[in-house]
Amino acid sequence: MKKKQSTEPRSMRILLMSMLAIFAVVAAACGSTASDAVDAVEGAADDAAEAVEEVVEGDDGEEAMEEEDGEEAMEEESAAPAGDRSITVALVGNDNIEKMAELAPENFTAETGIEVNFTVLDEQTLREVTTREVGAGGDQFDVVQIGMFETPQFGANGWLVGLNDLAAASDTYDIDDLIPAVRNGLSVDGELYSSPFYAESSFVMYRQSFMDEAGITVPDNPTWDQIADIARQIDSDEVAGICLRGKPGWGDLGAAFTTVLNTFGGTWWSANEDGSIGTSQVDQPEFAEALNFYVDLLNDAGEDDAANSSFNECKTLFEEGKVAMWYDATGAASLFPAEIQADTSFALAPTKVTDNSGWLWAWTLAIPVSTTDQDAAWQFIDWATNAEYHQLIADTDGWAAVPPGTRQSLYANPEYQEAASAFAQRTLDAMLAAPIDNPGTTPRPGLPGVQYVGVPEFQDVGTRCTEQFSAAIGGSVSVDDALAACHAIASEYNG
């Protein structure tokens, strides 16, 4: 990216100055009191503006901002280049996924002739869009990225194409190679409804050198009390003790907090005998204890601006050495630069009254039943989630960058074991330990599911309650008020 570095700065500075000059001319002209003058310079300023835009565009394409051929552009719904078959895929924007979008044209389309249009959205918008589209039977997407939360629900609702037969007919997709816990989480009555792209559990990551310096040993299988003690002990003005998610969203703060809630003995709702939602348990003491613990820990030893931090922010802070520990997704480990990886050690997700507390999550690709080209959609999913794709990533970015957590063959691969020795086994252990069918101490609806309640209502409750909790972390409301509000929200769905 930094080519031409040597010649660039001076010319850049000149360019910047000339832009400022143009701006000043335009602005002065606009402001001049004689409107005739405005008219007179308008043309000139227009030219200047165009020039600026052209310059800004750089050599990547002078025509880029020009219109496409008028009529045609109006009629055409997509700007996709011509191709016999094309599919539209909805994705969430993160490194693993965007890498896949980047590789698709040369590796997938070149082989199959199937054009792929990607719609990349933020997680929140992706969830809105997929739930709406798939639920209403909209035919906008042929492949949607959904998670382990949605798959069993959508599958049971009959909104997704079952994948067992398609997988069996494929030479490249080995369904039995999937890690069993993941496969189970994505299946309804034995039928797989989405194919995992990457899967993860949660664990504690910490900077070994910081701990060594402070003479602290982090247990391999810590309790939350131990982690909180260490965090408070090591916390200083320069380095925060621990980074925890504080950003609203059931998949952000909601995920991390719910694992704490589970192991503190609390839960969101009780379950009726048929497994449906009973009554809100947010007013129970365990819930309050868990939230108070979480908020206090962040206040005492958490990262700065915790209420706006989630995976991305914590990852940056951890890499910059501004936090000593970080409790989050196992997938983070494969994203660190080598020197950070070398200094990072891992411990299992902390517990309190349960034995295991790590979550289980997978981002997956699924085919809505409304697709117009099921075969093309499956070919794409097959390509993006089979073992050959792992090889492709290994060839381009090295084994350590392979999307983790989906296939046993990856963990059996000696090259992967070597490249990812720091975290491969830890990740697998954490995933196998995730208490997916029994995450807490009391009966609950929406199983399997650890860091969420696997019912559609949770999307609303989790979103709005974590807004309250995040506000409590940020300090604009009290923990008690947040709990009361959340109890009212969860009670809206009492069965």
Add this chain to the structure above:
Amino acid sequence: MSQGNTGPVVGQRSLGGYLLSLLAWIVGVMFFFPVFWMALSGFKTEAEANADPSLIFDPTLEQFRTVTADKPGLLDAAEAFANSAWIVAISTVLCMALAIPAAYALSIKPIGKWKDVLFFFISTKFLPIVAAILPLWLIADYLDLRNTRLLLIILYTAMNLPLAVWMLRSFFAEVPKELIEAAQIDGASLRSQITSVIMPIVAPGIAATALLCVIFAWNEFYLAIQLNTSDASTVPIWVNSAVEFQGQFLAQLSAAATLATLPVVIAGWLAQKRMIRGLAMGAIK
């Protein structure tokens, strides 16, 4: 309308006058600062943008290259700008085409109950768009209009029409009745009345109104993200997609945001005088 010097009273060469001028400059710089900062950050590297604020750095076009690069299969800048340009241009033209005759009917020879009709137009602006999104989505889905430019053209036209009718009506009301009557007595046809008498007077008003329509349509986000998620997506969606969910994105976001705001900002700068005139007339008459 006199220019800018009706303001009282503090002598221009007095100390107080200089202080007030200084204050105006300070306020101006403060208001512009966030925009300036945004544009500046677009020329930084991510590392520089994600650090303590600094004015001294080696500018780079890297971010502008990244955000305008061709991204096969993804929403790239060229596509988003083309979509926005078409949608904004056509919806503004359409809006004017509907609003000008309506404004004419409400002012030059006002129909009975013209006030009620005008009120109706304005009252539709009070209806919250979010409250209509579900039916809009269903109707658009039924008509196969989702993810088409046509859909946003229709909606943006409807969104801007009340404001356009209202402002244009005021401009038409400015046309002196005597002029029209004189033209009639001279035997001018309706067409020539319109082209030679009315249009020259209201033309600046039409320009000001059209500009406001362009601003609001170019900047609209909610309808676009809800209805045109995968195709015919507009510039605001493209800007929002520059927010990365892993890694640093501030410089890249700034570059995208700068490009996205540039067209409307320049148009607004160029037309501000007319906008003031337009608002003055459009407002009160």
Add this chain to the structure above:
Amino acid sequence: MTSTSTLSRDEQVKALQKKDARRRRIPLLPALIFTIVVTQTPFVFSLYFGFLKWRGNTTAPREWIGFKNYTDAFQNMFFREAAWVSILMTVSAVLLSVIFGTLIALLLDRKFFGQGFVRTLIITPFLVMPVVAGLVWKNQMFSFNFGVINWVLNQVGIESREWVSEFPLWTIVIVLVWQWTPFMMLIMLAGLQGQSSSVLEAAKVDGASASATFFQITLPHLRPYLELGVLLGSIYLIQVYDHIFTITGGGPGSTNIPFFVNQRSFGAAFAYGSASAYSILVVIAAILIANFGLRVLSGLLEGEEA
């Protein structure tokens, strides 16, 4: 004979008038019909949906439940909270931007070096895309670590603060005021420039003080412009969604009515029936507010009637 001819002339005149009235209405019709179809049809659907139990994220069939969605809505404390946030946000943003807009207009309505340039600077925020305004303020101004505001405060020895988390409502209001002050300034500038200079001259000659001139001549003259600013500002600011979406993403203190209603439908709950009921309530409230607003507008139009 005479009588019949008069009659027929009357009839003729009436018929002509009718024809003329119809002809004069024709140019209005396209805009009127277009507006009615596009803006009113959705609410007919909402009216119907509001009586249904209909959840878009389940397969449960739609069910007619009468007014239950409405009774639930009235009991929902979060709806009331959102209404309160909406009022607070709109009123404070409108008032602040009208006040600042007026002050700045007064400041700019005098000849000084760079007058037009300064006006150009100030006008810019109004032209900035709301999504961009939200993102830039959140990530570059308010941001805890590298935000300009904290950096400036640090220079004078004040500790950094988490602006967005601590003051969710007011950070949004600040950005709204930043964007809408220029618009108000434009309106006020138009008003100031419309002042007759002879009256001001006369006041000067009479030896009126600056403040007396302002309060007794300028302010009354500006009144309709102030009303216009309040009206237009309210129309747009009560609908604010983009800023909340980009700055706080909702939550206590910043979830206003549009954000709340969106969360009921596509945002999280997919409770389409309930969301429609809320929509209808919001529309009713909007009509009430509009009536009030239009009375103000009516005052604006009065001058012309005379």
